[in-house]
Amino acid sequence: MKIAFANPKKLASSKSLFFAFFQKENVEKERYFFFLPADTKRTILQFAKKEFKGEEGEVKSFWLQKGPITKIALFGLGEKEKWNERKKQLIPRFFVQYAKSNKISEFSVPITKVLGQNLAEAAKTFSTNAVLADFEFNKYKEAPKEGWPKIKTMYLISAENDAKAMTNGIQEGVIIAKEVNSCRALANTPGGDMTPRKLANEAKNTAKGNGINVKILGEKEMQKLGMGGILGVAKGSLEKPQLIILEYKKGPKSQKPLVLVGKGVTFDTGGLNLKSEQGIYEMHMDMSGGATVIHGISVIARLKIPINAIGIIPAVENMPSGSSYRPGDMLKTMSGKTIEVLNTDAEGRIILADALYFGAKRYKPGLMVDFATLTGAAHVALGDYCSALFTNKDELQNELVKIGEEAGDYVWPLPLWDEYLSDIKGTFGDIANLGKTGRAGGAIHGAKFLEQFIDNTPWVHIDIAPRMTAAEGEFLAKGAAGAGVRYIVELAKEYSQILKKL
Template structure:
């Protein structure tokens, strides 16, 4: 179920709602909304602060049921932490925790005053957008292959933010971006026996058919063979699920304006191929199409926002399986660009499908800028953990734009060098380039490999191996970097 958002103008003590949400800082400092509720309720919040029941610790939640003098049935008091250090990241955290707490209550709607909490350097539109995206993320439930839990119980369906009308643009953006994030998360969470290359192609085609200004083209393995996609096709050769190249195009800008382009790694399942991965944790390799999901989600967000620009989104989709016909270590592949590639490890397959997709995207769309997203290397997870995506580009201005978009949305990236010094690690005696560069600087050498297929292009690479999903058997896709990419497009329109 999709969470519905709106803005309201009302007093927290007098609004008739199943629940109102207010904030309290540490040391008992009440926000203006909490103070109004407290005054109407005869000091009910302050008494709980004084007794220690309400600590104000960031993300803590306390529920007051049917407090006298307040029209709402419940008051959810959310801790904001210390006021002097309150910042954007804390604001996002407390809104996530508030939405989680609301999701545990038997109610269908609520009104939140958290979007009115002051965040240094941020306006009302940013606060509402961030609060809505945080709530939508917390409210997401995967149900495609699971029986719904708690069927028949009321669940949160509508959340209103009490703030001024000047926040409406932020809410409009949040609704569109949230739809893109949900699209990406649902696609990535699906099991690999459902989410195959053909399934991704079908989802893209269905979206194009449902929206004006959007067209979809799908290349099958036979067409790619005729065109010379030697690198991409080699990766998918061992699977019964044949590769697809999926291309979506949105024409929201001038007819003569060059498009922006996204390219996303779409390995729908990665066994490692002949260089087989260890068994434990391999089930998480259904998330190896997180880059594809991310760029498709950003495309959805751009279309839903009606951004006045042209955008292409290209997904090379394949399954990396061991088979009698699989490609092998030692094989030399001829890529679409004409460059030959020595395969040293079949588990470095993402770059092999991306290089052909990048070449085709540049030739087909001649984009003014091209950004790829890929769950590319474990080395990036080692370097940056789960908090930041790795960003690589030889274009300082493009890198700065993407970093700024990540900061604005809290979908952050960190720039890694893409110096030519690293290129020697990809030298091969048998081909123009090897597909891996040895043990050191694995994320960077993967970026260096891709850079060889983007000559003359204004291009950046996002390694989202650490940020695309939460680890563990119950870990879900995060929907990153949809917010970052959507913000980058919004900024281009400004």
């Protein structure tokens, strides 16, 4: 799909026009009607008066018999007082889904009223979400004879002197969305086609030509580093573990890097604590955090954000076999701490323990952020629409939530209190990989576990389990949501300011 700026004169020659109105809004005052033929404007007003109320989710359309304009669609935005940033993310997706389902290949839409007067940001938001909605993972499907539904061109309409700001916003939005969609494609790929080694190769391919240096540590290198957590989880699989490292150094030499760590369990059976039939189906997506970091570093590079950023992805399979790690095993991590394994299905935190400690010691971060589909408990706590946020820097909490709002990648804070630490004290080892209270407080126990391996580094943990897959009503294709990539973009832009607060 091509997205392009066009001035209002384009409206008169577009094949399809989309207009959005709030409830009780006076349709006659739509300023862009001025550029339409008089009979077209008259037809729209007559139709709107009889058929259209502007209610949220409402769509009313009609065909025109003469002229280049063949279809007009009116979209309801609901009550203006209830309009918010989250709804702004959805309306471009709604447009795209409607166009595809109605086989509309080209349409024009004025966007300033819907998304605000900061034109570059409005164009970026619109373009990002439009491209996200256009994505479908059909790699393993046979194409229909008529081909997959496609939108060829979407024109964003604004005044001629807005062209530069709008075009810049469109370009940035498309870059961001393409990286999110690549992340989604990576996470959607079946486990048989996305092993740790193949994930490492994907990281290499993504980094090519982007100024990103890639290093891959194998089993022997991890043994030398004492990474007993990663090696322990990987023992049950024929696929060898990989530690993927991405280095992007375009900031000042004196700047401490932003270190991003992503959980990369390419398939999670639960190990010897085998998952249920229902629970195992989507576990090829348990490397979503790793995919987020790969494409998060990539989008930082493609947007040429001037910071130092490091990506670290521990990639393993968690499989049951005669060589698997067992409940009751003691795994000695790179930090020297031992992990008492109570359940082999709480493996993500074990591999992240080594990755976080490695990141803290090797790179001395200004801030370290991990992304992981860590706990079902986070999903239970927050539902489908935002990720769980934890940080050891309370002074950053409000800003971290705000970054999510700006990105359209929402997070919500949960406590990281020391009272929860006693729940994960080991009986025979230093720390247990499961809380004593079971699922109660499970997301907090997972975060508190990770905190033991950050070596006092300023740190943020984002549990993206609630956002592993797209939610109902988001106007996104089924499958991976690509959570975290857009968050990384906004975090990277704010990074130099965040460092001043630490």
